[in-house]
Amino acid sequence: MIYDLIIIGAGPAGISAAIYAARQKLNILMLSKDIGGQVAKKAVDIENYPGFDKISGLELVNLYKKQLEANDLEVTLDEVLSIEKPDKYFLVKTTSGKTYESISVVVTSGAESRLLNVPGEEEFSGKGVSYCSLCDGPVFKNKIVAVVGGGNNGFESALFLSNYVPKVYVLEYGATVNADKENQELVAKHKNIEIITNAKVVRIEGKAKPRTEATASSTGVFVESIIYEDLTTGEEKTLEVKGVFVEIGYLPSTSFVKDMAQLNDKQEIMFDHKNLETKTPGLFSAGDCNVSKYKQIVMASGEGAKAALSAYEYIKKQL
Ligand SMILES: Cc1cc2nc3c(=O)[nH]c(=O)nc-3n(C[C@H](O)[C@H](O)[C@H](O)COP(=O)(O)OP(=O)(O)OC[C@H]3O[C@@H](n4cnc5c(N)ncnc54)[C@H](O)[C@@H]3O)c2cc1C
Structure with missing residues (x-):
């Protein structure tokens, strides 16, 4: 089966990308090591996300899960090892030994604090x-x-x-x-x-x-x-x-994409700021894994939406 879109990561960027892609009726596969990303690990309340005075990471992740369900979206828990594009389609390989195929890929694999x-x-x-x-x-x-x-x-x-x-x-x-x-x-x-x-x-x-x-x-x-x-x-x-x-730096989770996207010296993914596309046509990136300066939930969510809509434009042209 060839998916329209594979989204790698299920933090704020990946979830937002999935919601936007689902509304464009794309055939989506979400691959992630967990659901919620850094938000799930946050020990104190989030106080700077619009709509909530205060919300714990756990509560926000539960709301993410409900919204995924409401959009008929499921996360396949697996770790991506590599991405290739030998021809028109992307091949995404995971640690479970599977290879998935898609027209477009959005990478939202985030980062971890050092x-x-x-x-x-x-x-x-x-x-x-x-x-x-x-x-x-x-x-x-x-x-x-x-x-x-x-x-x-x-x-x-x-x-x-x-x-x-x-x-x-x-x-x-x-x-x-x-x-x-x-x-x-x-x-x-x-x-x-x-x-x-x-x-x-x-x-x-x-x-x-x-x-x-x-x-x-x-x-x-x-x-x-x-x-x-x-x-x-x-x-x-x-x-x-x-x-x-x-504040001794971040470690972006980007090693699996290094052959397909240009990385800077901090291992962050470089992209075209207009549409978040990397140097490989059809490969987009959103959230903390990329070069954008402010690493915050609201930024990652916005970029996830933008990357999904850019992927939709790309996919339409390939059909
Ligand atoms: C302690 C802490 C507190 C924070 N507090 C706030 C706050 O109060 N307000 C705020 O706005 N921001 C806060 N942030 C920052 C915010 O959490 C991040 O900006 C946001 O989570 C980034 O979202 P993301 O989706 O880009 O990446 P992440 O949240 O990092 O999610 C990345 C996802 O990708 C998956 N993944 C990674 N590698 C792979 C792979 N190879 N294969 C498959 N899946 C993969 C991960 O499992 C995860 O699901 C905080 C961060 C930390 C660490």
């Missing part, structure tokens, strides 16, 4: 440790926080947080920061941001409360401090903070 891999990080994730300042920053109003990472993401994160909190420490492992000049100049104007270089994060400490039903989606913060090694002296130092924002 982890610090230090003691306390996992324990306090969603309880003071965050990977998204734009999403969680306002929760830390009037609290002292640390940002780990002195690149552009770290600096932009610190600038955003400085609107809410009395003090932001930016910890950078290297002897100098990597953020560009413009961000450095902006940060220098904010007296409540302090940059600490040669700082290797060693652990995060705090008071964890047992996760109960009542606190599962709570915005309470439980981190108490971040401990780093001063690499110039070897001394361990403690900063008393209630929040730790890890």
Whole structure:
């Protein structure tokens, strides 16, 4: 069977793409490792998605599932290994050993935040440790926080947080920061941001409360401090903070598409901004796996819709 469209990934971008494609009556296959993507892993409430004051990741994923059902859409749980286009059709191969064929493909395979891999990080994730300042920053109003990472993401994160909190420490492992000049100049104007270089994060400490039903989606913060090694002296130092924002980069899930789409040095998919088409005609990309700057649910959803409609235009021309 040849599908009109294969959608890879079932996070906000993939789900939105599927809903739009279904409304164009396309014959769709959704392939994904899970349903919900990063939203399903979000420990604290989402507060910046239109229509909801606050919604937990789990609740949003349940609404996604209902909407998929209402559109007669099903997700086939499988991992994509490769995409090829030997002729007119795409061949999508998965870890279960299957090969699927389609006229067009939308890649919405997202990304994963790079982890610090230090003691306390996992324990306090969603309880003071965050990977998204734009999403969680306002929760830390009037609290002292640390940002780990002195690149552009770290600096932009610190600038955003400085609107809410009395003090932001930016910890950078290297002897100098990597953020560009413009961000450095902006940060220098904010007296409540302090940059600490040669700082290797060693652990995060705090008071964890047992996760109960009542606190599962709570915005309470439980981190108490971040401990780093001063690499110039070897001394361990403690900063008393209630929040730790890890901004050491993303890992886009794009290795399976590297032969079909151009990737940048961050492994993000490059595309034509008009229609989200990659260098391979009929192959589109939406959401966190691509080069778009702001990694947010609302952006991923919008791109998913746009990619599906672009795929529809492409498919019509092939028939
Ligand atoms: C801790 C945290 C908190 C966040 N909070 C917010 C918030 O409050 N508000 C907000 O707007 N944004 C928030 N974000 C960002 C938001 O979750 C992402 O921008 C959004 O999920 C991106 O959607 P996506 O569909 O592009 O990718 P993802 O959500 O990453 O979904 C990718 C999908 O692709 C699948 N996949 C990956 N590789 C393969 C493969 N090889 N084969 C098959 N399937 C594959 C995955 O299983 C997943 O289903 C947060 C992110 C994190 C990590």
